[in-house]
Amino acid sequence: MTTGHVFIATSLDGYIARPDGGIDWLPQADPDETYGYDDFAASIDGLVIGRGSFEKVLTFDEWPYTKPVIVMSRSLDPASLRHDLRDKVEVSRHQPRELMDTLSRRGWARAYIDGGRLIQSFLQEGLIADIVITRVPVLLGQGLPLFGALDRDITLEHVQTRSYPSGFVQSRYTIT
Numbered sequence: 001m002t003t004g005h006v007f008i009a010t011s012l013d014g015y016i017a018r019p020d021g022g023i024d025w026l027p028q029a030d031p032d033e034t035y036g037y038d039d040f041a042a043s044i045d046g047l048v049i050g051r052g053s054f055e056k057v058l059t060f061d062e063w064p065y066t067k068p069v070i071v072m073s074r075s076l077d078p079a080s081l082r083h084d085l086r087d088k089v090e091v092s093r094h095q096p097r098e099l100m101d102t103l104s105r106r107g108w109a110r111a112y113i114d115g116g117r118l119i120q121s122f123l124q125e126g127l128i129a130d131i132v133i134t135r136v137p138v139l140l141g142q143g144l145p146l147f148g149a150l151d152r153d154i155t156l157e158h159v160q161t162r163s164y165p166s167g168f169v170q171s172r173y174t175i176t
C-alpha cells in the first residue's frame with residue numbers, strides 16, 4: 001500500500017496559510033537552506049494535493065514540481081487544466097483510500113500529501129505514515145489550520161526535533 005507523508009510549514013499557532021490562503025509569511029525559498037525538503041522530495045514517487053493548494057500553486061511564477069501531481073477535487077474540470085500541465089497533473093475524484101489503492105497499483109511507494117483539508121482527511125483515514133512540521137516563528141492569529149476535528153485520538157511518536165539559525169523548528173513524527 002502506498003504510504004502518505006506530510007512535509008509542511010506552519011505558523012507557531014498552527015496555521016498553514018492566512019484566511020485568504022496567503023503564504024506571504026513563509027520566507028522565500030533559499031537554495032542554501034531547504035530544511036530537508038530536497039531529500040524529502042527525492043524520496044517520494046509523487047504528490048497528492050488538494051484543490052485549494054493546487055490553486056495557490058497556479059499563482060506561482062513556475063510550476064514547482066518535477067514529480068507527478070494528483071489534484072484531488074470534485075469541482076475541478078480536468079478539461080480546464082492549463083495545456084502545459086496536462087502531462088504533469090491528473091485530477092482525481094476518488095476517496096483517499098481508493099486513490100492510495102490506485103497509486104499502489106501504479107507502483108507508488110510514498111506519496112507526498114499536501115493541503116490542510118486534504119491532510120486532515122488522510123489522517124482521519126489512517127493513510128499518513130509520518131509528518132514533518134517546520135514551525136515558523138510567527139503568530140498569525142487566524143488562518144487555515146493544519147489540523148482539525150477527529151473522530152478519535154491519533155497518537156504519534158516523536159522522532160526528532162531540530163532548530164535552525166533562522167528560528168525555524170522542525171519536528172518529525174511517525175503515526176503509531
Ligand SMILES: NC(=O)c1ccc[n+]([C@@H]2O[C@H](COP(=O)([O-])OP(=O)(O)OC[C@H]3O[C@@H](n4cnc5c(N)ncnc54)[C@H](OP(=O)(O)O)[C@@H]3O)[C@@H](O)[C@H]2O)c1
Pocket residue numbers: 007008009010015016017020021022023049050051052053054056057072073074075076095096114115116117118119121122144
Ligand atoms: N504552509 C505550507 O507549507 C502549505 C502547504 C500546502 C498548502 N498551503 C496553503 O494551504 C491552502 C490550501 O489548503 P486548504 O486546507 O484550504 O485546502 P486543500 O486541502 O489544499 O484543498 C481542499 C480541497 O481539496 C478537495 N478535496 C478532494 N477530496 C478531498 C478530501 N478527501 N478531503 C479534503 N479535501 C478534498 C476539495 O475541493 P473540491 O471542492 O474541488 O472537491 C477541497 O475543498 C493554500 O492557501 C496553500 O497555499 C500551505
